[in-house]
Amino acid sequence: MPKRPTLDLSEVLSHVGLTREYPIDVPAIVEDPLYGVDAVRGSIRLTNSGSALIVAGRVDTVVQLECCRCLAPMVEAIGADIDEQFVLTPSRSRRSPAAVEEEETELSGRLFHGAILDLAELLRQVLTPILPSRPLHSADCLGLCSQCGKDLNEGPCGCLTASEASRSRLGTLLSELRDRSD
Ligand SMILES: [Zn+2]
Ligand SMILES: [Zn+2]
Structure with missing residues (x-):
């Protein structure tokens, strides 16, 4: 040593x-x-x-x-x-x-x-x-997907974002209403 x-x-x-x-x-x-x-x-x-x-x-x-x-x-x-x-x-x-x-x-x-x-x-x-308390490997690091954990710097994952998910839920409801009114 x-x-x-x-x-x-x-x-x-x-x-x-x-x-x-x-x-x-x-x-x-x-x-x-x-x-x-x-x-x-x-x-x-x-x-x-x-x-x-x-x-x-x-x-x-x-x-x-x-x-x-x-x-x-x-x-x-x-x-x-x-x-x-x-x-x-x-x-x-x-x-x-x-x-x-x-x-x-x-x-x-x-x-x-x-x-x-x-x-x-x-x-x-x-x-x-x-020591930096919140180091960033790059200022625009996209981080990891909160749902599947994929590194989003390598490209998008298949998961929907929270806003996309709520929009698609709304879309499903609307089309269900439309189906019922038919
Ligand atoms: Zn990073
Ligand atoms: Zn994901």
Whole structure:
């Protein structure tokens, strides 16, 4: 199994006022509901302000989605700005790293293990909320027939639409009335 991508922040966390920028190029992240099909690329800038660790940057990748109308698999490029801050507790000795304070939630995994940032977890947390909620494989996707399930992008099915069905019911009634009046 390939090593999980991480960043060692010891240097930044040991020096108040220091900013470091790192390129990001990590393998596709696949963790439901995020289905990456390409590397996540971009850059990340970390600043130790003394009281906070400021994490800023930008990442782009490509994910696999399912068209919300016809359920066809599709890929889409997504990109996110990173803009996070974490409270720092200064270390007692001048040259050892400050501790990053992290709010633990049930939904998000731990980002920091001492001075090591779990980059894959950070990117997962940044990218998951920006996934399109109603992806369309094409803006004019016709979707599936609600009665037989046929993909209407491939052509019409034999089913009548609701309005056609009510019109034909009316037609049947009218012809029955006509037959009776004969
Ligand atoms: Zn579709
Ligand atoms: Zn149909």
